[in-house]
Amino acid sequence: MRNFPLVSVTVCQPGSGAQASCSTIDNVLLDTGSFGLRLYASAIPASTLAALPVQTDPASGKSVAACAAFGSGYTWGSLRTADVKLAREVAAGLPIQVIADPAIASQAPASCVWNTALTSPAVLGANGILGVGVARYDCGTACAGSTPRAGYYYADSGPATPISMPLANQVANPVALFPIDNNGLIVDMPAIAADGAPTATGTVTFGIGTQANNLLAGAGATVLATDRWGNFSGSVGNGSTVQTFMDSGSNTLSFEDWSIVQDSGFYVPASPLKRTVTLSGTNGVNATTNVVIGNADALFASLNFAFSNLGTFIAQTVDLGLPFFYGRRIYYGLEGMSSGAGATGPYVAYVQR
Incomplete structure (x- = not known):
């Protein structure tokens, strides 16, 4: 993939201080235009995936499904919780989306569908997306009110039903949950020649x-x-x-x-x-x-x-x-x-x- 910046993230059992049931996922797209960590279930080893609990909708008792839209398409999967480690920084208890998660039985509803279904790493070209733009949450207060907003969170009830989601449970920018260095980030890229370069780090x-x-x-x-x-x-x-x-x-x-x-x-x-x-x-x-x-x-x-x-x-x-x-x-x-x-x-x- 051309001009496709990739990073590695480590996901662990929540509440473990990023010390238990950890796996490092390579080839994750660095995306400053979105918000939150989204990984494909197939890229997460089974032992780690089993240690990441799926959130449950209190009203229905159903598992929570999450949707996200990007310029190239949309993702559909579960809403889980993980301790996430980026370099030496840890975001504890971070809500993340696990794309194409077999724990979600329902299909993506029409209100989620946009452009291409990003159903696998092969379609996206990466094992997930690390969204680290300027927002703290992928939806914010618009999804936290009493009236559910379509396009974000759903009860896995066949068909999936839109639900409200409090801020603390929404897919969140991991930087905002760091104990320090949590007010933003800087991306540095080198200058390259006019005819391009094989790689850029x-x-x-x-x-x-x-x-x-x-x-x-x-x-x-x-x-x-x-x-x-x-x-x-x-x-x-x-x-x-x-x-x-x-x-x-x-x-x-x-x-x-x-x-x-x-x-x-x-x-x-x-x-x-x-x-x-x-x-x-x-x-x-x-x-x-x-x-x-x-x-x-x-x-x-x-x-x-x-x-x-x-x-x-x-x-x-x-x-x-x-x-x-x-x-x-x-x-x-x-x-x-x-x-x-x-x-x-x-x-x-x-x-x-």
């Missing part, structure tokens, strides 16, 4: 302004306040100002530009094109930066898998995917959490390398 640093290696103050970062889902405003070239976000889980620079030649949705200009990106945070901060769009056909013909100039067409949205991350340090401040330098989440920030 970056780092994820937890916490912002909590340690000497994660300072925001004095870094010269552009800080853009966002809505609770990480969205702000932006435009590319002479395009309209539209919803914009920075998403490591997207493998291209996606925006609307009818002047660039396309091939199956990918931009294929005869020669590389530079475009100015204008960004506007909800805090009134405005900034400009540049991106370069290369010929996708030529890039795909190479043996490389990391590209900083791979672009696709998308209407009325600017999605600054992983190509935008190369050569930049990008910060994600969690909602309601202070990071110093006058920055309180939700926000994104970046430093050009």
Whole structure:
């Protein structure tokens, strides 16, 4: 998979301090555009899966099923609890989604279905998704009220029935449950050549302004306040100002530009094109930066898998995917959490390398 950042996570029996029935799951997609850990049941060894309890709906006594929608499709599975370890940080008692879990008998309801059914690691291209964007929960207060909201949580009752879910039981951003370094994270990716690279190795640093290696103050970062889902405003070239976000889980620079030649949705200009990106945070901060769009056909013909100039067409949205991350340090401040330098989440920030 091109521009597909993968990490490892360790899941353990909840309440064990990440010490019992643990398994490390490799090849999990790092996704700063979603919220919460979602792993395929088939990727979790049976002994560990058996140690992760399935949540139960108090009203019906049925197991809880969880749904999540992404740009490429949707996931359907159980709502379980685990202690989750990321490097040396532990999120204790974290609600997670286990995709394609045989513990769930019902099929995904119509209110969950979107685009492609991401039913297996082969379909997604990874063993799961680690959502570490700016939100603390995958739904939030909209799912915690007395009226159930379709598209998130269901009683496994055939057919599945939407249910409400208190915040403490919702699929949650693991960073928010760390005892320290829990106010956000930083993604660092190296700059790469215009014709790409076979691989690219970056780092994820937890916490912002909590340690000497994660300072925001004095870094010269552009800080853009966002809505609770990480969205702000932006435009590319002479395009309209539209919803914009920075998403490591997207493998291209996606925006609307009818002047660039396309091939199956990918931009294929005869020669590389530079475009100015204008960004506007909800805090009134405005900034400009540049991106370069290369010929996708030529890039795909190479043996490389990391590209900083791979672009696709998308209407009325600017999605600054992983190509935008190369050569930049990008910060994600969690909602309601202070990071110093006058920055309180939700926000994104970046430093050009």
